[in-house]
Amino acid sequence: MAVLVYINSENGITKNAYEVVTYAKKLEEQVIVITTGPKDESSLSKLGEYGAKKILIDSSFSGKDSQQLTRIIGSAVESTNANTIVFSHDTVAKTIAPRLSVKLKAGLISGAIEIPNGDKIKVNVFSGKAFGNVKIYSEKRIISVLPNSIQPEKNQSNCIIEDFNGSAGDTRIKLIDTKKIEGDIPLPEAELVVSGGRGLKGPENWNIIEDLAKELGAATACSRPVSDIGWRPHNEHVGQTGIAIRPNLYIAAGISGAIQHLAGVNGSKTIVVINTDSEAPFFKAADYGIIGDAFEVLPRLTESIKKFKASN
Amino acid sequence: MKILVCISKSPDTTSKISFIDNNSKFNEEGVQYIVNPYDEWYALVRALELKEENGGSVSIITVGNSQDEAIMRKALAIGADNAIRIDTDPKDAYSVAMQISEYAKKNNFDMILTGKETINYNGSQVGGMIAEDMDLPFISLASKLEANGNTLKIESEDIGGIQVLEVNTPVVISCAKGMAEQRIPNMRGIMAARTKPLNIVPPIDVESLTKFESYNLPEAKSACKMINPENIDELVELLHNEAKVI
Ligand SMILES: Cc1cc2nc3c(=O)[nH]c(=O)nc-3n(C[C@H](O)[C@H](O)[C@H](O)COP(=O)(O)OP(=O)(O)OC[C@H]3O[C@@H](n4cnc5c(N)ncnc54)[C@H](O)[C@@H]3O)c2cc1C
Numbered sequence: 001m002a003v004l005v006y007i008n009s010e011n012g013i014t015k016n017a018y019e020v021v022t023y024a025k026k027l028e029e030q031v032i033v034i035t036t037g038p039k040d041e042s043s044l045s046k047l048g049e050y051g052a053k054k055i056l057i058d059s060s061f062s063g064k065d066s067q068q069l070t071r072i073i074g075s076a077v078e079s080t081n082a083n084t085i086v087f088s089h090d091t092v093a094k095t096i097a098p099r100l101s102v103k104l105k106a107g108l109i110s111g112a113i114e115i116p117n118g119d120k121i122k123v124n125v126f127s128g129k130a131f132g133n134v135k136i137y138s139e140k141r142i143i144s145v146l147p148n149s150i151q152p153e154k155n156q157s158n159c160i161i162e163d164f165n166g167s168a169g170d171t172r173i174k175l176i177d178t179k180k181i182e183g184d185i186p187l188p189e190a191e192l193v194v195s196g197g198r199g200l201k202g203p204e205n206w207n208i209i210e211d212l213a214k215e216l217g218a219a220t221a222c223s224r225p226v227s228d229i230g231w232r233p234h235n236e237h238v239g240q241t242g243i244a245i246r247p248n249l250y251i252a253a254g255i256s257g258a259i260q261h262l263a264g265v266n267g268s269k270t271i272v273v274i275n276t277d278s279e280a281p282f283f284k285a286a287d288y289g290i291i292g293d294a295f296e297v298l299p300r301l302t303e304s305i306k307k308f309k310a311s312n
Numbered sequence: 313m314k315i316l317v318c319i320s321k322s323p324d325t326t327s328k329i330s331f332i333d334n335n336s337k338f339n340e341e342g343v344q345y346i347v348n349p350y351d352e353w354y355a356l357v358r359a360l361e362l363k364e365e366n367g368g369s370v371s372i373i374t375v376g377n378s379q380d381e382a383i384m385r386k387a388l389a390i391g392a393d394n395a396i397r398i399d400t401d402p403k404d405a406y407s408v409a410m411q412i413s414e415y416a417k418k419n420n421f422d423m424i425l426t427g428k429e430t431i432n433y434n435g436s437q438v439g440g441m442i443a444e445d446m447d448l449p450f451i452s453l454a455s456k457l458e459a460n461g462n463t464l465k466i467e468s469e470d471i472g473g474i475q476v477l478e479v480n481t482p483v484v485i486s487c488a489k490g491m492a493e494q495r496i497p498n499m500r501g502i503m504a505a506r507t508k509p510l511n512i513v514p515p516i517d518v519e520s521l522t523k524f525e526s527y528n529l530p531e532a533k534s535a536c537k538m539i540n541p542e543n544i545d546e547l548v549e550l551l552h553n554e555a556k557v558i
Contacts, residue, residue, distance in 0.1 A: 011472060064475055066440065066450050091469045094428075094486075095452040098440025101406060107521030108405070110435040120525055127431050129329040131528050138521045172449045176465070177476040186472045192557070216558065227489075234455065234489045235469070240325050240431050241349050242489070249557040260325045263431075266530065270555040272547065273536070283536050288550060292541030300544045305558070308548045 002030040004082035005052070006073055008092045009037045009044065016088040016189055018050050018152035023145050024086045025051035025155055026115045034076040034164065036061040036069070041161055048159025050152060056080075056164035065171040066095035072166030074103050077140075079164075089144040090188065097144050107136035113149040113246075113267075127240040127263040147189050148246045187236065190219030193247045193268075195238065197223040197261075199254020199275065199294055203231035208298040209253065215305045221245070223255050239264035251301075253294040257282020274298065313368035313459065313481075315359040316421040317392065318412055318439070320374065320402075321383045322348040322432045331527045338432075338527070347383045350427025350487060352390070357492035359425055360391045362459055368422075369393045373415065375408045377401055381510065388505035389497035395508065400515035405433070407520040409441030414516050417446060422462065422481040428453050428488040436486070443484035451477055455490030 003024040007017045024031045033047055033055045044055050058072050073096065077085060085100065087093035089111050101108035113131070114122040120133040124146060187193065194213040196206065206220075213220045220236060227237035238245055240260040246267035253274040255261060262285050265271070273286040274297045283289045290297055323329070324344040332339045347356075359370045372387045373396040374380055384395045398411045416424055426439040436452070443450030455474070456467035462481045467474050469488065497505075539547045551558045 008471060064470070064477060066452070067444075070444065091453055091471055094436040095440055095450060098405070098409075098437040099444035099450065101437070101521070102409070102441045102444035105521070108435075108437055109522060110437060125433055125524075125527070126323075126329045127434055129529075130331075131530070132433075132524045133526045133528075134522050135525050136522050137519075172479060173451065174478040175475060176478050178470065178473055179476070180473040237489060241353075244434070249551065249555070263325075270551070270557045272551070285533060286536040287533070287555065288539055288547055289536045290539050290541050290544075290547065297541050297544065300541075301547065304544045304548045307545070308552065308558075312552075 001028055002032050002080045002082040003028040003084045003086060004073070004077055004080055005031060005033045005086045006093070006096070007033050007035045007047070008090070009035045009040070012040070013043045013046060014189060015152065016090065016147050017047060019147065019150040020086050020088045020145050021047050021050040021052050022152045023115060023143075023150050024084070027084055032056065032080050032082065034058075034073055036072065044161055045159055048157050049154050051155035051157050052159050053157050055159060055161045057161060058164045058166045058168070060165065061168050063171055063173070064175050065173040066099055068168035068171050069096050070099040070103055072168050073100055075166045076164060077104060083140050085140070085142045087142070087144040089146045093144050097142055101142055104140050105138055106140035106142050107138040108142040108144065109134050109136060110144045111146045112143050113146050115150065124244065124267065128244050128265070128267050129263050146246065148191065181235070185217070185219040187219045187221055187238070188243060188245060190245070191247050192216050192218035192249045193221050193245060194218045194251045194253070195221035195223070195255060196226065196253050197255030198225050205295070206232070208295065212251070212298055212302045212305070215302050215309070218249070223261055252282060253298055255282060256280050257285060313362055313366050313422045314420065315362065315368065315370045315423045315425060316416055316419075317351065317356045317359050317370060317372045318374070318424065318426040319351045319356070319372045319384065319387050320348040320427070320430045321345040321376065321380055322430050325349070325431065329529070335526045335528060345383055347386055348427050348430045350429060350431070352387065353494040354487035354489065354491040355425040355427050356387055356390060356392065357495050358457055358487060359423070360495070361492060366459060371396060373398070373412055375400060375402045375411045384510060385505045386497065388508045389501040390495050391501060393508065395510040396513055397510065398513050398515050403520035404522045405435050405437035406441060406522070407518045409438045410445060410518040411515055412438070413442045413445040415513060416442065424484045426484070426486045428486045439484050439486040446484070448482055448484050449479050450484045451479065452486040453488045454485050455488050457485065457491060
């Protein structure tokens with residue numbers, strides 16, 4: 001049986017693509033990728049290094065209609081006879097995977113964080129406060145893997161690229177405009193994140209967060225009140241009612257560590273907390289803590305990283 | 313404009329999460345349920361604003377048992393006109409979506425709104441499933457929604473940015489932050505909610521496709537290592553050599 005992996009290659013092939021191909025390869029030997037977008041053979045063929053055997057590309061499709069994409073993936077499922085379909089749990093998967101689930105009557109698991117051991121699949125639930133082990137009872141299954149959960153592993157395969165006509169059909173959704181967030185690293189995919197809370201006192205002070213993020217190559221995030229007051233954009237709000245992230249490193253400055261904030265970040269591998277208050281609850285969830293003023297500690301940390309980079 | 317808002321209950325955000333029966337069941341003891349924040353703050357409030365601007369009605373729907381009527385009354389107090397409860401315990405996203413879609417097919421809504429996900433299962437599944445079953449367009453993670461007659465202009469999250477889309481009703485939309493601001497129900501709303509219609513609808517027979525077999529809690533973190541703010545180089549050294557994250 002084959003596993004079909006959907007990859008969004010609109011913005012090129014990112015690390016999340018290697019994660020899902022790695023995940024699929026652990027399930028079945030026969031890994032087939034379906035994608036739309038530009039036919040960039042050299043970057044697509046890199047997926048072969050992680051175990052993809054075949055890449056189907058429908059370059060006739062453009063647009064943003066989840067129904068059309070669902071039709072394309074549906075026909076790829078049919079032609080490959082795949083029994084498992086794997087997505088990266090990103091904004092595109094959140095629109096297509098549920099549609100595909102109904103179309104194929106295939107159980108859908110969202111937010112898988114581990115390679116399955118037996119028939120149960122581990123997912124994040126309660127916004128990161130717990131894990132659930134889910135079983136699928138339908139014949140076909142769809143698994144949407146949480147970004148940054150799986151370490152990509154090389155597994156060289158002979159990989160062929162084939163044109164595919166998935167018959168997308170008509171669309172009822174018109175794309176008017178796209179606004180890219182320029183120069184930033186998308187938060188859900190970021191491996192390193194620097195985050196600020198109300199302790200930073202105002203938006204004019206965010207340069208100290210940004211300087212450190214830039215030096216590290218990190219994305220920036222914030223606590224909910226910070227985005228509610230409009231100091232930072234909504235898409236930076238992490239937590240139970242923002243986005244849940246799992247970077248390798250999360251540096252939190254001037255954030256108290258309320259339970260709702262922790263829910264969205266406690267999947268981070270390493271947490272560094274900088275707070276003037278030694279009693280701040282965040283220290284209980286941290287790996288490394290600094291009791292100190294963010295206005296002094298952050299610039300010092302930026303300098304120290306600079307020095308470290310120069311000597312390594 | 314006739315709008316249906318899908319409402320789910322979720323444990324209050326301060327709830328301590330634990331499990332019983334051999335970790336197979338969520339421990340509800342002492343847990344206070346609230347309207348799932350995304351459903352309440354964004355989907356419901358934006359629906360009410362659209363009704364205030366253009367006329368029409370806002371219905372809320374939930375799949376659940378009689379205990380869920382408390383959160384339904386809360387949604388009515390915020391301003392929904394009427395409520396529908398499909399009388400069965402929710403099993404999985406698929407079965408919930410099929411119940412709602414069955415009801416919606418018979419009642420001609422212009423718009424079906426959901427929150428972007430629940431804060432307990434975080435699946436982001438129900439909206440897209442309803443759309444597919446009803447053969448409707450689906451736009452997820454919407455942060456802005458303007459209506460001009462039956463044409464909607466929607467901003468929604470895309471990978472690394474925002475997209476602006478246009479679509480005609482009927483349509484299914486999942487709502488995220490930016491859509492609207494939370495509304496606190498006032499006394500008049502709470503009083504009015506007591507007499508607003510709450511219809512109980514029998515469920516259809518539908519199987520579930522997935523099941524949560526067990527749960528577990530994250531392992532406790534080992535103690536936090538404190539670093540002297542005068543010696544930040546030590547932190548960088550630890551992040552490199554011990555945590556191996558830089
Ligand atoms: C239903 C609900 C959902 C919620 N969802 C979320 C969510 O998704 N995400 C989220 O973040 N919150 C959420 N919250 C809010 C949450 O409860 C907290 O209020 C919020 O996280 C606090 O933000 P903060 O830590 O930035 O601010 P504060 O709690 O005000 O903390 C500021 C911290 O900065 C420290 N500080 C002050 N000055 C300095 C300095 N110079 N240097 C270093 N440290 C300093 C202080 O000691 C303090 O610990 C939610 C709340 C509710 C009720």
